[in-house]
Amino acid sequence: METIVTGSIDALQASSNGIAHLHHSLGLVWTLLAQDVKDPNVLGQMQTAFENFVKSGQIWALIIGFVLGYGFKSLLP
Structure with missing residues (x-):
């Protein structure tokens, strides 16, 4: 035992x-x-971030970057 x-x-x-x-x-x-999640509203946070992205003018920088990048890409063989 x-x-x-x-x-x-x-x-x-x-x-x-x-x-x-x-x-x-x-x-x-x-x-x-x-x-510990303080604010579980993920979609609301994404919406607020996108609205800030548009209001701050960063969307224009993104669009211009895409256009210039595509232009430079098309110049190279």
Whole structure:
């Protein structure tokens, strides 16, 4: 009976060491998965960001960049 109990205790210690190692190895993953989200309205945030993109005039820079980039690309063989 004593060997069964001792073997069980050794198995539990090995199991807890394995879990501790797994927890240490996946610490970054758990940190990323356990983020505290303040504003879960992702679509609203995207809409606000796009409105700011248009209001600040960055959309014109994007369009001009596309046109100039396509023009330079067409000059090269």
